[in-house]
Amino acid sequence: MRIRVLGSGGADGWPNPWCRCPSCAAALDQGVVRGQTCVLLDDRVLIDLGPTVGLAAARLGVSLRDVDTVLVTHRHRDHHFPQVWVWRYWAREPLRLTVVAPPLVLQDAQPHLDGCLTVAAHPGDAHEVAGYVVRPVDANHPEDAVLYDVTSPDGARLLYATDTGILPDETVEALRDRAFDVVLLELAGTPIPSHLTLESWPGQVERLRAVGAVTATTDVVAIHVGHDNPPPDQLDRALADLGSRAARDGDVIDTARGRTILVLGGQSSGKSAYAESLLGSEVLYLATAPPRDDEDWSRRVAAHIGRRPATWQTLESGDVAGVLRDARGQVLVDDLGLWLTRVLDDHWESSDARSVFDAALAELADAWTTTRAHVILVAPEVGSGVVPATASGRLFADLLGRATTALAGLSDEVHQVVAGQPRRIR
Ligand SMILES: [Zn+2]
Numbered sequence: 372m373r374i375r376v377l378g379s380g381g382a383d384g385w386p387n388p389w390c391r392c393p394s395c396a397a398a399l400d401q402g403v404v405r406g407q408t409c410v411l412l413d414d415r416v417l418i419d420l421g422p423t424v425g426l427a428a429a430r431l432g433v434s435l436r437d438v439d440t441v442l443v444t445h446r447h448r449d450h451h452f453p454q455v456w457v458w459r460y461w462a463r464e465p466l467r468l469t470v471v472a473p474p475l476v477l478q479d480a481q482p483h484l485d486g487c488l489t490v491a492a493h494p495g496d497a498h499e500v501a502g503y504v505v506r507p508v509d510a511n512h513p514e515d516a517v518l519y520d521v522t523s524p525d526g527a528r529l530l531y532a533t534d535t536g537i538l539p540d541e542t543v544e545a546l547r548d549r550a551f552d553v554v555l556l557e558l559a560g561t562p563i564p565s566h567l568t569l570e571s572w573p574g575q576v577e578r579l580r581a582v583g584a585v586t587a588t589t590d591v592v593a594i595h596v597g598h599d600n601p602p603p604d605q606l607d608r609a610l611a612d613l614g615s616r617a618a619r620d621g622d623v624i625d626t627a628r629g630r631t632i633l634v635l636g637g638q639s640s641g642k643s644a645y646a647e648s649l650l651g652s653e654v655l656y657l658a659t660a661p662p663r664d665d666e667d668w669s670r671r672v673a674a675h676i677g678r679r680p681a682t683w684q685t686l687e688s689g690d691v692a693g694v695l696r697d698a699r700g701q702v703l704v705d706d707l708g709l710w711l712t713r714v715l716d717d718h719w720e721s722s723d724a725r726s727v728f729d730a731a732l733a734e735l736a737d738a739w740t741t742t743r744a745h746v747i748l749v750a751p752e753v754g755s756g757v758v759p760a761t762a763s764g765r766l767f768a769d770l771l772g773r774a775t776t777a778l779a780g781l782s783d784e785v786h787q788v789v790a791g792q793p794r795r796i797r
Pocket residue numbers: 381382447449450534595
């Protein structure tokens with residue numbers, strides 16, 4: 372299942388356009404703009420229909436013309452904006468949709484649903500639509516809101532859980548042993564019973580874990596995040612400590628593969644510490660450094676190890692592609708420059724250096740795009756300084772630049788750390 376996050380924000384988006392709070396100011400400053408939460412599954416099933424859904428899709432280069440099913444969680448206008456149905460009429464060939472929604476939503480939508488098949492969503496039911504099995508479960512939220520447990524035709528499982536406060540006991544029980552691939556769990560941040568906050572969110576994940584709905588391989592992601600949370604960068608760090616993250620508009624979560632993040636930075640820019648801060652407590656740390664007999668080097672390595680949690684498992688290897696092919700869970704690879712050093716090891720002076728590199732990069736790129744793990748790869752930036760004086764130095768800078776460029780184009784996210792200041796650039 373390919374989950375496209377069209378919107379990841381709360382009811383008013385984030386930043387709220389009228390708001391002076393530091394969290395909205397930081398979101399603007401950091402360029403992290405979120406529309407109302409809605410997702411698109413395999414370009415066919417749309418969940419929630421907020422006011423910005425159409426433009427959000429178009430800005431991501433996606434059309435809704437292949438959608439055949441719409442699931443709506445509740446009638447709050449950030450999830451069900453009836454005007455969107457009107458635009459369906461204005462299309463050349465109005466789509467005939469299957470609409471699954473609580474009765475209150477169907478009541479609001481009824482004047483606009485000519486030619487559509489409507490299915491009333493009641494907790495406890497199961498519906499098969501377009502090859503997907505859709506099970507509504509109860510939410511702790513007004514307006515008869517439901518959450519959706521969705522199984523795709525290829526067997527992937529998603530829990531779409533917005534909007535809700537503390538999950539009802541019967542919902543947690545209904546999700547027993549579901550072992551979801553992805554859980555999208557709301558984090559509005561507003562301290563009211565119908566929403567979750569950074570204080571109540573981890574407890575819901577633990578409750579889902581206790582019944583086997585969340586497992587070690589479940590990707591748990593916060594959605595419906597709003598300005599009652601800390602600024603975006605602080606929220607990212609708080610969630611990273613929990614082994615999770617907040618979705619951003621445009622994110623694609625593919626259950627057939629993991630998630631890849633490239634972290635760039637110059638020497639001593641803070642890139643490794645930043646990469647480490649994005650991960651949780653269960654991490655495979657892949658050190659690509661070739662063994663060296665050098666006191667200064669040993670001190671640096673010891674400092675790196677001292678900073679990492681004791682629960683991390685460390686592996687020393689230059690075979691990044693091999694490790695990524697077998698890995699699950701969270702992996703940190705530090706770093707690409709040392710990987711390159713190892714690849715070129717005996718080939719620095721030989722004429723086959725470039726072909727050895729090309730083959731190794733092709734293998735790494737293949738593993739990068741097919742890995743099932745959540746991987747962060749640290750890469751040093753060397754190309755922006757002076758041109759190296761030696762031929763091997765120039766070759767290294769040239770090939771590292773090529774490897775970085777190739778992998779950045781294939782990554783889900785690219786972050787850059789300059790003088791200790793991280794920013795996401797893709
Ligand atoms: Zn909402």
